[in-house]
Amino acid sequence: MTETLxxxxxxRLRPIGRMLAVRVLGTLAILFVLSIVVFSxxxxxxxxxxxxxxxxxxxxxxxxxAIREQYHLDDPLPVQYLRWLGGVLTGDFGQSIRLQTSVADxxxxxxxxxxxxxxxxxxxxxxxxxxxxxxxxVRAGGVLDRIGTALGVIGLSAPTFAVGxxxxxVFAYYLPxxxxxxxxxxxxxxxxxxILPAIxxxxxxxxxxxxxxxxxxxxxxxxxxxxSARARGIPEGRVRRLALRNAAIPIVTGASLLLTFLVGGxxxxxxxxxxxxxxxxxxxxxxxxxxxxxxxxxxxxxxxIAVIALLADLAYLLLDxxxxxxxxxx
Amino acid sequence: xxASLGAVGVGFRRRRGVPVTVVVCLVVLAAAFLxxxxxxxxxxxxxxxxxxxxxxxxxSPGHPLGTDELGRDILALTVxxxxxxxxxxxxxxxxxxxxxxxxxxLAGYERGPLDFVISRWTDLLxxxxxxxxxxxxxxxxxxxYWTTVALLVLLFSPSDxxxxxxxxxxxxxxxxxxxxxxxxxxxxxxxxxxxxxxxSSLVITNAMLNVAFALVAxxxxxxxxxxxxxxxxxxGRQLTDSRSIMFDNPxxxxxxxxxxxxxxxxxxxVGDWLGQRLTRSGGLA
Numbered sequence: 001m002t003e004t005l006x007x008x009x010x011x012r013l014r015p016i017g018r019m020l021a022v023r024v025l026g027t028l029a030i031l032f033v034l035s036i037v038v039f040s041x042x043x044x045x046x047x048x049x050x051x052x053x054x055x056x057x058x059x060x061x062x063x064x065x066a067i068r069e070q071y072h073l074d075d076p077l078p079v080q081y082l083r084w085l086g087g088v089l090t091g092d093f094g095q096s097i098r099l100q101t102s103v104a105d106x107x108x109x110x111x112x113x114x115x116x117x118x119x120x121x122x123x124x125x126x127x128x129x130x131x132x133x134x135x136x137x138v139r140a141g142g143v144l145d146r147i148g149t150a151l152g153v154i155g156l157s158a159p160t161f162a163v164g165x166x167x168x169x170v171f172a173y174y175l176p177x178x179x180x181x182x183x184x185x186x187x188x189x190x191x192x193x194x195i196l197p198a199i200x201x202x203x204x205x206x207x208x209x210x211x212x213x214x215x216x217x218x219x220x221x222x223x224x225x226x227x228s229a230r231a232r233g234i235p236e237g238r239v240r241r242l243a244l245r246n247a248a249i250p251i252v253t254g255a256s257l258l259l260t261f262l263v264g265g266x267x268x269x270x271x272x273x274x275x276x277x278x279x280x281x282x283x284x285x286x287x288x289x290x291x292x293x294x295x296x297x298x299x300x301x302x303x304x305i306a307v308i309a310l311l312a313d314l315a316y317l318l319l320d321x322x323x324x325x326x327x328x329x330x
Numbered sequence: 331x332x333a334s335l336g337a338v339g340v341g342f343r344r345r346r347g348v349p350v351t352v353v354v355c356l357v358v359l360a361a362a363f364l365x366x367x368x369x370x371x372x373x374x375x376x377x378x379x380x381x382x383x384x385x386x387x388x389x390s391p392g393h394p395l396g397t398d399e400l401g402r403d404i405l406a407l408t409v410x411x412x413x414x415x416x417x418x419x420x421x422x423x424x425x426x427x428x429x430x431x432x433x434x435x436l437a438g439y440e441r442g443p444l445d446f447v448i449s450r451w452t453d454l455l456x457x458x459x460x461x462x463x464x465x466x467x468x469x470x471x472x473x474x475y476w477t478t479v480a481l482l483v484l485l486f487s488p489s490d491x492x493x494x495x496x497x498x499x500x501x502x503x504x505x506x507x508x509x510x511x512x513x514x515x516x517x518x519x520x521x522x523x524x525x526x527x528x529x530s531s532l533v534i535t536n537a538m539l540n541v542a543f544a545l546v547a548x549x550x551x552x553x554x555x556x557x558x559x560x561x562x563x564x565x566g567r568q569l570t571d572s573r574s575i576m577f578d579n580p581x582x583x584x585x586x587x588x589x590x591x592x593x594x595x596x597x598x599x600v601g602d603w604l605g606q607r608l609t610r611s612g613g614l615a
Binding site for chain 2: 166
C-alpha cells in the first residue's frame with residue numbers, strides 16, 4: 001500500500017503523516033465494514049429474531065412487544081444500526097440473555113484472566129523463540145538447529161487443544177505439580193493456574209517466532225555488512241546484535257501472524273483447561289446463540305487486531321531508519 | 331499464511347534422494363489414507379453405543395484401546411473418525427486452491443478495477459482471524475460439515491489468491507507471454523494454458539501447507555463443538571467427548587490427539603519438501 005503514495009511534490013516529513021493517515025483511514029474503513037457485518041449477524045441468524053432475543057423466557061405477547069420496543073425492531077434497519085453503533089461507541093453492548101447481566105460486565109469480569117494468559121504466553125514465546133531462532137541461524141544445520149526445526153514443525157502443526165490435553169494428562173498423572181483445571185482464587189493462585197495453559201499457548205506462538213527469527217537471521221547473516229563487520233574485527237556478539245536489529249523488521253511485521261494465532265489459541269486453551277476467560281465466554285455464547293455477547297467479542301477482537309496491526313506498522317518506522325529517511329527526503 | 335514463514339529446511343545441506351523423515355511422513359499419510367478408505371468398511375458401526383461395555387480400559391478383551399462412556403470402541407471410533415477429520419481439510423485446500431487460481435489469475439492478468447476489487451477483498455479476509463471467524467459464523471448460523479468446508483475455503487483463499495496473483499504478475503512481463511499475445515490467442519488460453527503451468531509449483535506447495543492448517547482449524551472447530559454434529563466419529567469431537575474420562579481410559583484422549591499432531595506434522599513436512607523440490611527443478615526460479 002505504501003509504495004503507491006505520491007511523494008514527489010510533498011514537503012519534508014509530510015509523506016509519513018500521509019502514510020499514517022492512509023493506514024488509519026484504511027483501518028477505520030475495515031472496522032466500519034466489520035461493524036455492519038457484526039450488526040447484521042443478529043438479523044441474518046437463522047430462526048426468529050424475537051425468539052432469539054427472548055432466550056428461555058416464554059413468548060407471551062407482552063414479552064414480544066417489550067422486546068420489539070427494547071430493541072427498536074420496528075425502526076428501519078439503518079436507524080437500528082446507528083442506534084446500535086451509538087450504544088457500542090459508548091460501551092453499551094446490550095444484555096446477555098444467557099448470563100442475565102450487561103455484556104460489558106460479562107466481558108469486564110473475564111478480561112483480566114485472558115489478558116494475563118496471553119501476556120504470559122507471549123513472554124514465554126518471545127523468551128524462547130528469539131534466542132533459539134538466533135542460535136539456530138548462527139549454527140544452521142547443527143544439532144540445536146535440527147532440534148529447533150523439529151520443535152518448530154510440531155509447534156506449528158499441533159493444534160493447541162491437542163497439546164493442551166497431552167500436557168494435562170502428563171501433569172495431572174505423572175507430574176502433579178501444576179493445577180490442571182479452573183482459574184484459581186486470588187492473583188497468585190490464578191497465576192499458578194495459568195502456567196500450564198500459557199505453556200500450551202506458547203508452544204504454537206514460540207514456533208512461529210522461532211521460524212520468523214531463524215529465516216530473518218539467516219538472511220541477515222549472509223549480508224555483506226556482516227562480512228564487512230567481521231572482517232573489521234568487530235566482536236561476534238556485536239555483529240549478531242547488529243544482524244538481529246535488522247532481522248527485527250520481518251519479525252515485527254510477523255506480529256499479525258502471532259495475533260491471529262493467539263486469538264484462536266486462547267479460545268482453545270481456555271476451553272481445554274476450563275478457564276473462565278473471554279475464550280470460554282465466546283464458545284459458550286456461540287453455542288447458546290447469545291448474540292449480543294458474540295457481537296461484542298467479535299468487535300472487540302477486530303478492534304484489538306486492527307490497532308496492533310497499526311502499531312506494528314509504526315514500529316516498522318521506528319526500527320528501520322531507511323523507511324523514515326525515504327519518507328523524509330523523497 | 332504459511333508463505334511468510336519460509337520453508338523448514340532452509341540452510342540444510344541438500345542431499346540426493348528422499349530424506350528419511352519424508353519417507354516416515356509418507357508412511358503416516360498412507361496409513362491415514364487407508365483409514366479414510368477402509369474405515370467405513372472395517373467399522374460400519376463405530377458410533378453404535380453399548381452402555382453395557384462402557385468405560386473399559388485399554389487392553390480389555392475385544393476392545394484393544396478400551397471404550398468410552400457411551401461404550402463405543404475407541405479403536406473403531408478412531409479409525410472411522412479419520413474420514414471426517416481428513417476429508418474436510420483436503421477439500422478445503424483443494425477448493426481454496428481452485429478459487430485462488432481463478433481469482434488470482436484474473437487479478438494478476440487483467441489488472442485494472444477487477445484487480446483492485448479482488449485485492450481489497452483479500453485484504454479484508456486477511457484481517458480476520460480464521461478460527462474466530464469460523465467459530466462465530468459456523469456457530470451462529472449453524473450449518474453442518476459441508477457448510478464449514480465452504481466457509482473455510484473462503485477464509486483460506488486469500489493466501490492462494492495472493493500467491494497466484496504475484497506469480498502471474500511476474501510471468502506476464504515475460505517474452506513468451508508477449509509472443510502468445512501476438513499470436514492473438516484468447517485471454518483464457520494465455521491465462522490458463524500458458525501462465526498457469528508456470529505458477530503451478532507455488533500453488534501446489536501452498537495447497538499442501540493449507541491441508542495442514544485446515545486440519546488444525548477443522549479439528550479445533552469440532553473440538554469446540556462447531557461444525558461436526560454430536561455423535562459423529564471425528565477426532566476433534568472425540569477429544570471433547572472423552573475429556574472427562576481422561577483418567578478412566580487415557581487412550582480415548584491420547585490416541586486421537588497424537589494422530590492429529592502426527593498427520594499435521596507429516597503433511598507440513600511433505601509440503602515443505604515438495605516445495606523445495608518443485609521450486610528447484612523447473613517451474614519458477
